[in-house]
Amino acid sequence: MELDELKKLAGQYRDKMIAHRVHLHMHPELPFCEKNTSAYVKKELERIGVPYVLCEGNYGIVATVTGGKPGKNIGFRADMDALEIQEANDVPYCSQVPGVMHACGHDGHTAVLLGLAEALTEHKELVHGTVRLFFQPAEELAPGGAKSMVDQGFADGLDEVYALHFQGETETGTIRTTTGAIMANADSITVTIHGRGAHAADPNLAADALLAGAAAVCALQNIVSRFLNPLDSAVVSICTFHSGEKVYNVLQDKAVFLGTVRTFSAEARASIEEKIHTVLKGVCEIYGTTYELEYEKGYPAVINDRQVSEQAVKAMEKAGFHVEICRPDLGGEDFAYFLNHTPGCFAYIGCGNRDRGICASVHTPKFDIDEDALESALLCELALYGNAVGTF
Structure with missing residues (x-):
């Protein structure tokens, strides 16, 4: 299919995608709570005539469009969950759920995937093999919904799989991606320091958990700068610290702090976990305290396949995108x-429009999507699919 035809096809579903996105944006649901979102997707798939199956244990949906010609099995993913953020946009489609909004573009992702489902169903001559559409719950909260879909076998037999993610600070018409690692291992830590309380006037009688915790927080910042290969990227960030209540004369017997560890390689991931234990053990020995460490391995690194992503970039550029x-x-x-x-291949696709004041980053109360970006994203997915099966 020629580019002009592909653009015309994407444009045919613009209004429907906007309507999908408006509905979903007004009715956001948190991770693992996407009951009504899932019901809306199922209703639309039934209207379009696309068969689907449901995931066990969550609200995930896997729809399949089957063509009349042999070919590859290609997958596309859209996440459906929202965030615990109070929306600050003054728009007619503002979230109707207090404290919850689609601040990461998942409403747009879902709308575009519904657009792809309808476009391919109404133009099955474009489908060579099958197209599997993953409407995924709970991207925002570990353990997430993707692992469950993969573990239940819904990705078995796929030749290639793609996901686009809207990015507000990037203008519509621009796509950002890479060959290889594009996002990191995302782990979380919870550290509890146990000490011995005392009156503030008798510090010699205490094993000050607050002081030990503060020293540990500072010491942990040296792991990346002094123990990791400087060519490896990593972050150890402590984000929450709590010890005691509002008192001015009590040395605390307990301190708790939480943070995140981000790495790209398995070696760096293992090394940092080991060094966190080393640091905590040393600090606690100095201050006469003990520690507990909960190290929770979160999502693994997002690593694009080099060959698939190189071909994807060519398809995106051929479709007129600035990559x-x-x-x-x-x-x-x-x-x-x-x-x-x-x-x-995973890619960021621009949904910003500075002329319209749409430029906020994801996970902020002012995040929004330029409506032109929905059509742009559908064009991109059609181009990726056509390139994968050799029709574009």
């Missing part, structure tokens, strides 16, 4: 489980 090869960032995404199973 930027971006550096990896230390964010996390459970699409990693799909990429660990099947060769594929």
Whole structure:
């Protein structure tokens, strides 16, 4: 199919995608609670005439469009969950759920995947093999929904898999991706320091958990700068610290702090976990305290297949997009489980429009999507599919 035909096809579903996105944006649901979102997707798939199956244990949906010609099995993923953020946009489609909003573009992802389902169903001559559409719950909260879909076998037999993610600070018409790692291993830590309380006037009688915790927080910042190969990217960030209540004369017997560890390689991941134990053990020995460490391995690194992503970049450029090869960032995404199973590509697609005041980053109360970006994303997915099966 020629580019002009592909653009015309994407444009045919613009209004429907906007309607999908408006509905979903007004009715956001948190991770693992996407009951009504899932019901809306099922209703639309039934209207379009696309068969689907349900995931066990969550609200995930896997729809399949089957063509009349042999070919590859290609997958596309859209996540459906929202965030616990109070929306600050003054728009007619503002979230109707207090304290919850689609601040990461998942409403748009779902709308575009419904658009792809309808476009391919109404133009099955474009489908060579099968197209599997993953409407995934709970990307925002570990253990996430992707792993469950993969573990239940829904990704088996795929030749390639793709996911686009809207990015507000990037203008519509621009795509950012890379060959290789694009996002990091995303782990979390919870540290509890146990000490011995005392009156503030008798510090010699205490094993001050607050002081030990503060020293540990500072010492942990040296792991990346002094124990990790400087060519390896990593982050150890402590984000919450709590010890005691509002008192001015009590030395605390307990301190708790939480944080995140971000790495790209398995070696760096293992090394940092080991060094955290080393640091905590040393600090606690100095201050006469003990510690507990809960190290929770989260999503693995998102690593694009080199061959698939190189071909994807060519398809995106052929479709008229400005493609930027971006550096990896230390964010996390459970699409990693799909990429660990099947060769594929994850890409950021611009949804910003500075002329319209749409430029806020994801996970902020002002995040929004330029409506032109929905059509742009559908064009991209059609181009990726056509390139994968040799029709574009």
